[in-house]
Amino acid sequence: xxxxxxxxxxxxxxxxxxxxxxxxxxxxxxxxxxxxxxxxxxxxxxxxxxxxxxxxxxxxxxxxxxxxxxxxxxxxxxxxxxxxxxxxxxxxxxxxxxxxxxxxxxxxxxxxxxxxxxxxxxxxxxxxxxxxxxxxxxxxxxxxxxxxxxxxxxxxxxxxxxxxxxxxxxxxxxxxxxxxxxxxxxxxxxxxxxxxxxxxxxxxxxxxxxxxxx
Amino acid sequence: xxxxxxxxxxxxxxxxxxxxxxxxxxxxxxxxxxxxxxxxxxxxxxxxxxxxxxxxxxxxxxxxxxxxxxxxxxxxxxxxxxxxxxxxxxxxxxxxxxxxxxxxxxxxxxxxxxxxxxxxxxxxxxxxxxxxxxxxxxxxxxxxxxxxxxxxxxxxxxxxxxxxxxxxxxxxxxxxxxxxxxxxxxxxxxxxxxxxxxxxxxxxxxxxxxxxxxxxxxxxxxxxxxxxxxxxxxxxxxxxxxxxxxxxxxxxxxxxxxxxxxxxxxxxxxxxxxxxxxxxxxxxxxxxxxxxxxxxxxxxxxxxxxxxxxxxxxxx
Numbered sequence: 049x050x051x052x053x054x055x056x057x058x059x060x061x062x063x064x065x066x067x068x069x070x071x072x073x074x075x076x077x078x079x080x081x082x083x084x085x086x087x088x089x090x091x092x093x094x095x096x097x098x099x100x101x102x103x104x105x106x107x108x109x110x111x112x113x114x115x116x117x118x119x120x121x122x123x124x125x126x127x128x129x130x131x132x133x134x135x136x137x138x139x140x141x142x143x144x145x146x147x148x149x150x151x152x153x154x155x156x157x158x159x160x161x162x163x164x165x166x167x168x169x170x171x172x173x174x175x176x177x178x179x180x181x182x183x184x185x186x187x188x189x190x191x192x193x194x195x196x197x198x199x200x201x202x203x204x205x206x207x208x209x210x211x212x213x214x215x216x217x218x219x220x221x222x223x224x225x226x227x228x229x230x231x232x233x234x235x236x237x238x239x240x241x242x243x244x245x246x247x248x249x250x251x252x253x254x255x256x257x258x259x260x261x262x
Numbered sequence: 263x264x265x266x267x268x269x270x271x272x273x274x275x276x277x278x279x280x281x282x283x284x285x286x287x288x289x290x291x292x293x294x295x296x297x298x299x300x301x302x303x304x305x306x307x308x309x310x311x312x313x314x315x316x317x318x319x320x321x322x323x324x325x326x327x328x329x330x331x332x333x334x335x336x337x338x339x340x341x342x343x344x345x346x347x348x349x350x351x352x353x354x355x356x357x358x359x360x361x362x363x364x365x366x367x368x369x370x371x372x373x374x375x376x377x378x379x380x381x382x383x384x385x386x387x388x389x390x391x392x393x394x395x396x397x398x399x400x401x402x403x404x405x406x407x408x409x410x411x412x413x414x415x416x417x418x419x420x421x422x423x424x425x426x427x428x429x430x431x432x433x434x435x436x437x438x439x440x441x442x443x444x445x446x447x448x449x450x451x452x453x454x455x456x457x458x459x460x461x462x463x464x465x466x467x468x469x470x471x472x473x474x475x476x477x478x479x480x481x482x483x484x485x486x487x488x489x490x491x492x493x494x495x496x497x498x499x500x501x502x503x504x505x506x507x508x509x510x511x512x513x514x515x516x517x518x519x520x521x522x523x524x525x526x527x528x529x530x531x532x533x534x535x536x537x538x539x540x541x542x543x544x545x546x547x548x549x550x551x552x553x554x555x556x557x558x559x560x561x562x563x564x565x566x567x568x569x570x571x572x573x574x575x576x577x578x
Contacts, residue, residue, distance in 0.1 A: 057454050057528030058556035060498055088293050090495030090520070097498065099289055101531045101557040167494065168295040169520030172406045175295075176494070216295075217407070234295075236396050236408055243294035 053109045058101040061109045063094045068166060068178060072248050073116060081112040089167045089247045091176070126249040131214065132256045133159075133205050137225035139193075143207070147185055155255050157184040158226060163212050163251040168243070173216035173234025175245035187211070196222030203228045205253065212253075216243075229253075265394070271423040272341050272391050279333025279378065282402035282417045283393050283410050284385075285311075285324040291397055292496070292519055299403035299515050301329055302476055302538040303383050305567060306348045310387035312571050313346035313365040313439045326393050326400045328386040328418065330378045331476070335386065339372045341428040343391075344436050349384025352377040364440040382539030389433040391426040404476060405516040438574035444566050450549040451537075452530040453502060454556055460486065460504065461527045461550055469510060471544045476516040479537055481546070482509045489524050497521045500529035500537070502548075512537055530556035532563045 056062040065071035075094045078087045085105075086097040096109050135155045144154040161184045163177035170176075179187055188210030200206070200221035205214050208223035215221055216233035233244045245251070284307060287300025301307030311325040328335060330351065346365045347353050353360040354375045355368060362384070368374060378384055393400040396409045407415035411422045455461030469481035488504040496519060497503070503511045503523035512529060513521075514537065529537065530551055540546060551559075 054456070055454055055553040056456060056525075057498055057500060058531050058553045058560065060528075062456070062495075086290065086293050088496040088519075091493035093493070093495045095496040095498075097292060097496075101553075101560040103554045103557040106553070167496070167520065168293060169494070169496065169518070170295065172291075172296045172408065173294060236413070239397050242291065242296070242397060245294075247293065 053106060053113060055106055056095060059099070059105065060095055060097045061106050063096070063109065063113065065092050065094060068092075068164070068180070071166075072164075074113070076248055077116045078109070078112055081115060082108065091167055091178075126246055128250040128252060129245060130252050130254060131205070131229045131231045133227045133229045133253050134256045135205075135227035137205065137227040139206075139224035140226050143190065143224045143226065146190055149185075154185075154226070158207070158212070159253045159255050160184055161187075163253075165245045165247050165249045165251065166211070168245070168247055170213075171216055171219055171234075172236070173243040173245065174213060175233075175247070175249075175251075177212040177214075177251055178210070179212075180250070190224065192222045193224060196220055200225060201228060203230060203233075205229055212251075265425060266392075266427075268427050269392065269425040270341065270428050272343060272388060272426045272428065273337040273339045273374075273424045275418050275420050275422045275424070276336040276338050276373075277420055278335050278418050280331040280417055281335050282329050282331070282404075283326055283400050284329040284402060285326045285400050287401045287515070288397045288399040288403075288408075295519060296397060296406055296408065297403060297516065297519055298499075299401040299405070299409070300399065301327065301383075301385065301401075302331075302515050303329075303349070303385070303535045305535050305563070306383065306385045308567055309363075309441060309570060310346050310348040310385040312567075313348070313363075313441070314344045314387045314389040314433065314436055316433060316436075323392065324395070324399050325387070326391060330376060330384045330386065332380075333378055335374075335376045335378075337374045337386075337424070339368050339374065340370055341390065342367060342369050344389040344433050345374070346387050346439075347376060347384060348387075348441070349382065350379040351384040352379060365436045365438065367434070367437050380539075381541045388424065388426070389436065390428055391424045393424070403516055405518055435573070435575055440572055442570050442572050444570055446563065446566065449559075451533050451546060452551040452556060452559065453500075453527040453548045454530060454553050455527045455550055456525045457489075457527070460489075460524065464502070464504075464510070464526045465548045465550050468545050468547050471540045471542050471546065472509065474540055474542060476514045478514040478517040479512050479540055480509055481512065491522045492524055494520050494522045495525075497525070498528060500531065500534050502526040502528065514538075530559055532556065532559040
């Protein structure tokens, strides 16, 4: 498993990954090997960040990368997060039409698909969820909305550009709203564990009410 | 956020332009979507706080300051305080001119008026003020809407009170502390290349500041052909992004955690402060440096900072 680690400024190192599985293998191994550093995932990369400039950082990361055995491709089993969702989102019908399926089938696909937190960003507790295992719909064919909404409700469950996400708080949002969950994704009063989602964690959605959608 | 029992109103905000509560920021949460944020001009924040507080290192409570980005700040004091202002500003105490870069005592019922001159933020530190913390910091983060007096990332507003422990007995020996004027050796704005080809072309040009805010500064200049956007990746303050329209964005403390624009390079940590002092219309150029030299520049600055405070006791 050969990766190139390169400097990203004077207090971070960037490692390119060729696949989500490789990204997970790198990130989860570095999580264990470099507890003092912050391991941050990108869609196809991992950033190792130190609070202050650190001249040895690149060498430290290169040594750690060599310690990753090729067989170590899957991420450790973080417990799966389950989220109950009321699928009554403003864009549910339009999105079903986009995929030329019924709303019931769209909900069925979204809840049957296993998702994994690829990257955290955009807002505190906001995880970009990528589909894992086989794709139940061509999720990536749905682009972001042309005009993002200035405000989406807290807990909105949305999809776009091949990913799913849940908005931890009401904020601007450019993705298609399928529904909403009451699950709390971020708690700023809990410094030990403020975010529900962690990178690499699997997520499953469950339709709360039996949709009477045709 | 519960307020400790011994806290009392130290001062009330009478007038405030764009002024936010800051400290050195939230550490350890960038991997769950919470930026570090914190003071934009770290050096001035550090010096203002060091002038009025006891030894910085051992206090695990983060030391706050008020970061003045524009216009003014007026405070009415209810308790005696040792205060200091660092940065370019006119300071008046009950209408009399007062100095920056020195720690002085204000009594209860004093009126402090600060007129911001700039360029760049000015910082006000108060010896007994202890704002509420969110995730271990009082830093106001407008991007993720955390921190600040109303804990939602908004600036301070007239009518709000600054709470804290009034006891100033322990800090009276700070009164009269001042800054030894050690100017850093002049050097061009250093950046560490990420895309070496782009970085060479970027550093070969002069850039003009189009916009400046805690989220970052936008630079326009000659059109540099930007490669295709990249898969979204984590970024850090100081990252230089090339937007599709050919402008460049140098991320500030509230610049967000991920980006999809190609990255030219990252400004050296020791020079991030300087980005806060550019105004719209300024011209600037970058020079490439290597990470190890950038680390040396950073520790040289830390050394300089620690030797800049002169305590009155040290003089007699």
